[in-house]
Amino acid sequence: MSVRGELLQRFLDAASGGDHETLSLMLSQSRELLDERGEQGWTALMLTARNGHYEAARVLLTSGCDTRVTNRSGQTARDVAVFWGHTHIARLLTGTDTQEPDIHFNREILDRMSDRRSDGEWLASRRASPETVFLLFHALSPLVRSGAEREEQIELCKLRSTAVQELLTGSRTLEVFLGVEKQDDGQPAWFALSTEDDPSQLLQDKDPGSFFLQEAMPGLLRLSDDDAGVVAQARSVLAWHSRYRFCPTCGSDTKVEEAGYKRTCLRAGCRSLQGVHNTCYPRVDPVVIMLVLHPDGKQCMLGRKKIFPPGMFSCLAGFVEPGETLEAAVRREVQEESGVQVGSVQYLSSQAWPMPSCLMIGCHCVAVTTDIKVDQNEIEEARWFTRQQVMDALVKDKQAVFIMPPRQAIAHYLLKHWIGCNANL
Ligand SMILES: NC(=O)C1=CN([C@@H]2O[C@H](COP(=O)(O)OP(=O)(O)OC[C@H]3O[C@@H](n4cnc5c(N)ncnc54)[C@H](O)[C@@H]3O)[C@@H](O)[C@H]2O)C=CC1
Ligand SMILES: [Mg+2]
Ligand SMILES: [Mg+2]
Ligand SMILES: [Mg+2]
Numbered sequence: 001m002s003v004r005g006e007l008l009q010r011f012l013d014a015a016s017g018g019d020h021e022t023l024s025l026m027l028s029q030s031r032e033l034l035d036e037r038g039e040q041g042w043t044a045l046m047l048t049a050r051n052g053h054y055e056a057a058r059v060l061l062t063s064g065c066d067t068r069v070t071n072r073s074g075q076t077a078r079d080v081a082v083f084w085g086h087t088h089i090a091r092l093l094t095g096t097d098t099q100e101p102d103i104h105f106n107r108e109i110l111d112r113m114s115d116r117r118s119d120g121e122w123l124a125s126r127r128a129s130p131e132t133v134f135l136l137f138h139a140l141s142p143l144v145r146s147g148a149e150r151e152e153q154i155e156l157c158k159l160r161s162t163a164v165q166e167l168l169t170g171s172r173t174l175e176v177f178l179g180v181e182k183q184d185d186g187q188p189a190w191f192a193l194s195t196e197d198d199p200s201q202l203l204q205d206k207d208p209g210s211f212f213l214q215e216a217m218p219g220l221l222r223l224s225d226d227d228a229g230v231v232a233q234a235r236s237v238l239a240w241h242s243r244y245r246f247c248p249t250c251g252s253d254t255k256v257e258e259a260g261y262k263r264t265c266l267r268a269g270c271r272s273l274q275g276v277h278n279t280c281y282p283r284v285d286p287v288v289i290m291l292v293l294h295p296d297g298k299q300c301m302l303g304r305k306k307i308f309p310p311g312m313f314s315c316l317a318g319f320v321e322p323g324e325t326l327e328a329a330v331r332r333e334v335q336e337e338s339g340v341q342v343g344s345v346q347y348l349s350s351q352a353w354p355m356p357s358c359l360m361i362g363c364h365c366v367a368v369t370t371d372i373k374v375d376q377n378e379i380e381e382a383r384w385f386t387r388q389q390v391m392d393a394l395v396k397d398k399q400a401v402f403i404m405p406p407r408q409a410i411a412h413y414l415l416k417h418w419i420g421c422n423a424n425l
């Protein structure tokens, strides 16, 4: 074995054994060991996660190791920690105290403070504060600029009150209070402003280099996880305003209340003014999205819509209908789209999907029949894929027979979770 190979082996052994002092010492001399894989394709972090060595994992993390690296089975160190039941390490690797996966659009950096929505005085003081952040939207698209860190990334333009003065007083602006920052002691408030005015005029001096994002998909997938979470909230509420301008009960004009979270009918005597009416509040459409597992436990079914990029297969999905449980919606949609009958259904995790305002409810379910007959109106093709084929797609192997949905979609997480559950460790 080369000297370098031996050094790496000593480093990986220290990780396996939880020897955090040796890890620290070795890193101070050769930092490049940090994310290196051994012969089995595992990094030091994965080994600490496998064996539940908290302190050793912390040393690697504080040294800046990359938590996104995957082994040959497409698992990150966090997946390994979850599989072996080391939840304290899984939590450390997620960087949060919650156990939910950190999926795109789901991160909440703001405390929504719904109790302040009807406090006009407090809102006015926040609006005037120099710390306050304003996000600009036009036709549901946020004002963004190219990201500082990576070229493909974009970031939201966070404007200050001086930059949006004329918009704040203009009658063609809609304002939504989003919340206050959780992490910052000063708790700066954030507002979304939607303007109907021509963006080219507005952009001239606001923020050089900024532009309104052209297409929500895939544009919004290029935001950082922090920005995406804020956009999920802002865009869904603004989309509701743009579609529910008039009272859904009687068609009269409405006025905006509760800092953008309510629209109240202006016609005295309208039925929507009595009791609680859900038409007055922002709407959310529940959608079930499911990975259908073969009765043999070794394959899963994925489908293709015509609009997907060539080669991409993803989980089946469909809107929950009125008067239906999630389990019934999963069984019905799978049956409609693929002809396959489903038995047990297990809920895993959800994702906000602001196009315009869906809540994706992610499930695994087990098929009791296997013959596929697709609904050609919705699905072009559906197939059973083996675990190896999913792993190849996950690590973008040359032999991969299909392309995974993007990592920002909950479909990606549902597939990854299945691989994690069946780890060949
Ligand atoms: N984040 C993710 O990984 C994914 C997100 N999605 C989202 O889930 C949504 C639903 O999935 P689909 O397979 O299209 O649903 P689907 O299988 O129920 O079929 C869509 C059709 O259902 C009808 N429909 C019933 N209720 C509706 C409602 N409340 N709003 C709009 N149309 C309704 C319409 O005719 C529509 O064309 C998609 O529009 C997409 O935005 C879909 C797949 C992956
Ligand atoms: Mg569908
Ligand atoms: Mg359907
Ligand atoms: Mg449907």
Ligand SMILES: [Zn+2]
Pocket: 247, 248, 249, 250, 251, 252, 265, 266, 267, 270, 271, 272
């Ligand atoms: Zn009305």
